[in-house]
Amino acid sequence: MRLTVIGTGYLGAVHAACMADIGHEVLGVDIDADKIRALADGRPPFFEPGLRQILTRNIGSGRLRFTTSLREAAEFGDVHFVCVGTPQQRDSLAADLRHVDAVIDALAPHLRRPCLIVGKSTVPVGTTERLAARLTELLPDASAVEVAWNPEFLREGYAVHDTLQPDRLVTGVVSSHADEVLRAVYAPMLEAGVPYISTDPATAELVKVAANSFLATKISFINAMAEVCDASGADVVTLADAIGHDTRIGRRFLSAGLGFGGGCLPKDIRAFTARARELGVDRAVAFLREVDEINMRQRRRTVDIARELAGGTFTGRRVAVLGATFKPNSDDVRDSPSLAVAAAIHREGAEVCLHDPEGVDNARAVLPALRYSPDVSTACQDACLVLHLTEWSQYRKLDPVALAAVVRTPNVLDARNGLDAELWRSAGWTVRALGRPT
Numbered sequence: 001m002r003l004t005v006i007g008t009g010y011l012g013a014v015h016a017a018c019m020a021d022i023g024h025e026v027l028g029v030d031i032d033a034d035k036i037r038a039l040a041d042g043r044p045p046f047f048e049p050g051l052r053q054i055l056t057r058n059i060g061s062g063r064l065r066f067t068t069s070l071r072e073a074a075e076f077g078d079v080h081f082v083c084v085g086t087p088q089q090r091d092s093l094a095a096d097l098r099h100v101d102a103v104i105d106a107l108a109p110h111l112r113r114p115c116l117i118v119g120k121s122t123v124p125v126g127t128t129e130r131l132a133a134r135l136t137e138l139l140p141d142a143s144a145v146e147v148a149w150n151p152e153f154l155r156e157g158y159a160v161h162d163t164l165q166p167d168r169l170v171t172g173v174v175s176s177h178a179d180e181v182l183r184a185v186y187a188p189m190l191e192a193g194v195p196y197i198s199t200d201p202a203t204a205e206l207v208k209v210a211a212n213s214f215l216a217t218k219i220s221f222i223n224a225m226a227e228v229c230d231a232s233g234a235d236v237v238t239l240a241d242a243i244g245h246d247t248r249i250g251r252r253f254l255s256a257g258l259g260f261g262g263g264c265l266p267k268d269i270r271a272f273t274a275r276a277r278e279l280g281v282d283r284a285v286a287f288l289r290e291v292d293e294i295n296m297r298q299r300r301r302t303v304d305i306a307r308e309l310a311g312g313t314f315t316g317r318r319v320a321v322l323g324a325t326f327k328p329n330s331d332d333v334r335d336s337p338s339l340a341v342a343a344a345i346h347r348e349g350a351e352v353c354l355h356d357p358e359g360v361d362n363a364r365a366v367l368p369a370l371r372y373s374p375d376v377s378t379a380c381q382d383a384c385l386v387l388h389l390t391e392w393s394q395y396r397k398l399d400p401v402a403l404a405a406v407v408r409t410p411n412v413l414d415a416r417n418g419l420d421a422e423l424w425r426s427a428g429w430t431v432r433a434l435g436r437p438t
């Protein structure tokens with residue numbers, strides 16, 4: 001089939017490459033000419049394990065091309081996947097849909113033949129219906145163009161795996177024709193047994209925000225337990241292990257610590273709250289405001305504990321920060337809890353030296369006033385405190401004996417519960433963690 005993928009950010013670039021990899025002819029489209037040039041050269045504009053290989057392979061086979069022209073896309077595609085960003089609005093909790101709307105408005109005048117427009121971006125419930133109505137206004141014969149929604153559930157760091165071997169596929173359609181087209185797009189995955197849920201657009205849109213809301217709630221639940229553990233001397237890691245054995249609960253997404261960040265979970269729960277208010281069901285999801293509040297509190301708690309470990313003040317203190325990205329295996333620093341903490345202690349007068357395996361360039365663009373170090377040892381030089389804020393696997397393998405020799409004071413705050421506390425203590429470190437006894 002001939003597919004276009006409009007918007008080649010995180011979601012779109014991976015989707016385009018993976019759709020080509022399962023045998024489709026794919027045209028990736030973006031208004032950013034630099035990004036398109038990089039992708040056409042097989043260079044992903046962000047760090048994602050496995051993406052470069054899959055891009056190169058499919059560009060080489062001729063199945064994957066890139067363009068900045070929506071006219072070319074309209075002429076080429078039977079199916080147009082819309083993968084543009086839906087960030088939080090600057091002055092409200094709601095999602096900013098201007099990129100989605102702009103794609104529909106810019107694509108419509110070029111549509112000359114029947115096609116299916118399939119949204120993949122995370123949007124407020126009701127968006128598919130609204131866009132379909134907009135196309136009816138814009139097109140002389142809107143019956144030839146249908147809109148469907150097909151939310152994406154990929155995780156950064158596992159994006160290629162999650163796209164090629166998803167837990168499930170969810171499509172929201174209004175006609176059996178659209179259903180048949182999407183089943184054909186995903187035929188190799190259906191044959192491999194991936195569960196396929198075909199439903200109406202409103203349900204499909206909601207599945208996505210419900211899934212992210214549940215994940216965010218799970219994280220904030222365990223972080224709330226971490227606060228109770230801190231107040232009572234209990235251990236949140238053992239607690240999570242113990243409740244996680246109950247298969248109804250499950251251990252995944254029960255890692256207590258600095259909380260969730262990134263370009264999805266925080267803005268999605270806020271946008272859901274805003275949309276629920278519009279729908280008059282504010283109370284139904286009021287708990288999400290608490291989920292958000294618990295999450296943001298972990299950042300403040302981390303700063304408070306860090307200040308205590310630094311001797312009551314950050315002024316004139318050198319602090320090493322390990323990790324800048326919102327999670328490991330990513331270079332993404334959007335709404336990164338680590339960077340928020342680093343910025344806060346820097347504002348309070350600390351001299352912050354930051355290390356991250358992949359995120360330094362992006363972090364520097366946001367926080368140019370911090371110092372950055374290419375290796376952990378230099379970042380820790382003369383530090384009175386080391387903060388472990390993103391749980392890159394290489395930090396777990398650090399040698400606490402060697403690091404103790406370079407710091408001024410061997411104090412470490414493990415805000416991701418990822419270090420072997422006993423090992424560090426036996427090397428002379430004072431170790432604090434969130435929700436764990438000292």
Ligand code: UGA
Nearest residue numbers: 152153154155156219253254255259260261262264326327
């Ligand atoms: C999330 C969802 O997991 C994906 O299913 C979804 O497709 C994606 O959002 C999206 O909407 O596009 P992602 O943002 O890549 O994926 O990251 P996650 O792996 O979900 O992690 C989110 C945050 O939660 C990270 O900051 C991570 O450190 C934190 N987290 C995760 C915890 O604090 N504790 C945990 O136990 C798990």
